[in-house]
Amino acid sequence: xxxxxxxxxxxxxxxxxxxxxxxxxxxxxxxxxxxxxxxxxxxxxxxxxxxxxxxxxxxxxxxxxxxxxxxxxxxxxxxxxxxxxxxxxxxxxxxxxxxxxxxxxxxxxxxxxxxx
Numbered sequence: 001x002x003x004x005x006x007x008x009x010x011x012x013x014x015x016x017x018x019x020x021x022x023x024x025x026x027x028x029x030x031x032x033x034x035x036x037x038x039x040x041x042x043x044x045x046x047x048x049x050x051x052x053x054x055x056x057x058x059x060x061x062x063x064x065x066x067x068x069x070x071x072x073x074x075x076x077x078x079x080x081x082x083x084x085x086x087x088x089x090x091x092x093x094x095x096x097x098x099x100x101x102x103x104x105x106x107x108x109x110x111x112x113x114x115x116x
Contacts, residue, residue: 038114040061040067
């Protein structure tokens, strides 16, 4: 997989897919935003600004205020790859976000998603 290609995908282009995924399973856009903000440290306004700007994933995570201190507790597989084994730091952050969206869509309680 060409990581640079993945890193240049705009967050705004994948965000609607995340919304569709969680809403199909009975969750809300607000819950999705809460999870993304929890992971990245963005405020709701900061998240909206990144979407409007069309930031790519590399910029989205580089400009994120702070990855949550419990992000390293996000484990398991995503797309057949163990998150703990991902070496590239940016790809690991992207997969953390994918995993949280999956957990939200699967109905996991917010406290568990946020590793409280």
